[in-house]
Amino acid sequence: MTRDEILSKVRDVLVDALAVDDDEVTPSASLINDLGAESIDFLDIVFKLEQAFGIKIAQGELFPEGVTQDPKFVKDGMVTTEGLAALKARLPHVDFTAFEKDPKVSKVASLFTVETIVRFIEGKVAAK
Amino acid sequence: MRWMWIDRVVELVPRQRMVAIKNISLAEEHLHDHFAADPTRDLPALPVMPASLIIEGCAQTAGILVGHAESFREKVILAKINRAEISREATPGTTLRYTATIERMDAAGASTRILIALFDHAHAAAGFEEIGQVEMMFSHLDQNMGGAGRTGEAFPEHNFVFGEGFKTLLRTSGIPVP
Numbered sequence: 001m002t003r004d005e006i007l008s009k010v011r012d013v014l015v016d017a018l019a020v021d022d023d024e025v026t027p028s029a030s031l032i033n034d035l036g037a038e039s040i041d042f043l044d045i046v047f048k049l050e051q052a053f054g055i056k057i058a059q060g061e062l063f064p065e066g067v068t069q070d071p072k073f074v075k076d077g078m079v080t081t082e083g084l085a086a087l088k089a090r091l092p093h094v095d096f097t098a099f100e101k102d103p104k105v106s107k108v109a110s111l112f113t114v115e116t117i118v119r120f121i122e123g124k125v126a127a128k
Numbered sequence: 129m130r131w132m133w134i135d136r137v138v139e140l141v142p143r144q145r146m147v148a149i150k151n152i153s154l155a156e157e158h159l160h161d162h163f164a165a166d167p168t169r170d171l172p173a174l175p176v177m178p179a180s181l182i183i184e185g186c187a188q189t190a191g192i193l194v195g196h197a198e199s200f201r202e203k204v205i206l207a208k209i210n211r212a213e214i215s216r217e218a219t220p221g222t223t224l225r226y227t228a229t230i231e232r233m234d235a236a237g238a239s240t241r242i243l244i245a246l247f248d249h250a251h252a253a254a255g256f257e258e259i260g261q262v263e264m265m266f267s268h269l270d271q272n273m274g275g276a277g278r279t280g281e282a283f284p285e286h287n288f289v290f291g292e293g294f295k296t297l298l299r300t301s302g303i304p305v306p
Contacts, residue, residue, distance in 0.1 A: 016210075017210075039272065040207035040208045040237070040265055040267055040272075041208070043207075043236050043237050043239075043265065043267065043272075044208060044210065044239065044265055047231070047232040047239050050232065051232070059234060059235055059236050059271075
């Protein structure tokens with residue numbers, strides 16, 4: 001499956017789950033900030049991706065849970081070095097380059113873009 | 129019994145499907161306001177079951193199915209209505225039937241689909257006519273962001289979702305209550 005085919009299917013899933021327009025779903029669009037996703041939408045997206053691609057996604061595999069609530073990983077509104085390492089280990093499909101320079105907890109949401117999902121699916125499909 | 133919008137569970141296949149019915153009665157007080165006569169516009173009263181309460185009935189049907197799957201240990205909360213279509217009004221003296229199926233389920237929650245059908249007792253030979261469909265998602269409250277222990281929000285320990293009303297409904301439908 002090509003990257004474009006994956007992007008196209010991911011776009012269908014997001015249009016359906018978030019009631020957004022096709023053209024809003026660009027690779028760089030943030031799920032939360034640009035497409036208005038809320039917490040339950042992430043579960044919806046995971047279910048729809050499983051169905052669309054015939055894969056199984058474990059809880060917390062695509063979107064992390066608990067990291068930003070763990071006092072070890074967060075200090076004064078910033079993700080700690082330890083926290084960043086934990087996020088990176090859990091989310092190999094996420095690009096942390098920009099985030100690392102200013103790891104504010106409030107910016108964690110912006111890490112999850114359409115591109116993140118496409119990259120995650122590429123890995124899953126390749127491993128099938 | 130308050131706020132129960134289904135009357136009886138007529139079929140339950142654990143973790144897969146649940147069917148429930150709702151008989152609409154003119155004795156239900158809200159039907160006298162929905163819609164009341166408007167003499168200023170010369171409009172007679174038009175009692176119809178509010179679509180929002182039909183959706184609540186769907187949520188109760190699917191919610192019990194989802195709750196039953198984990199023996200009612202999880203606090204099952206309606207979290208999202210993905211889609212809802214109802215094509216015909218449901219009037220007093222008819223029976224609504226909700227057929228809920230679980231499409232996907234994991235530790236965090238479930239996505240469900242509910243078919244809505246209507247039986248008009250004046251045209252019994254026609255049987256149940258499909259009049260709508262709803263897709264909705266449920267969250268297992270304790271397993272998600274808002275759950276106790278995750279964000280420090282305090283939710284009661286006991287399962288406040290499945291209270292006495294639900295238990296009575298299950299019992300009168302012949303379904304063992306855990």
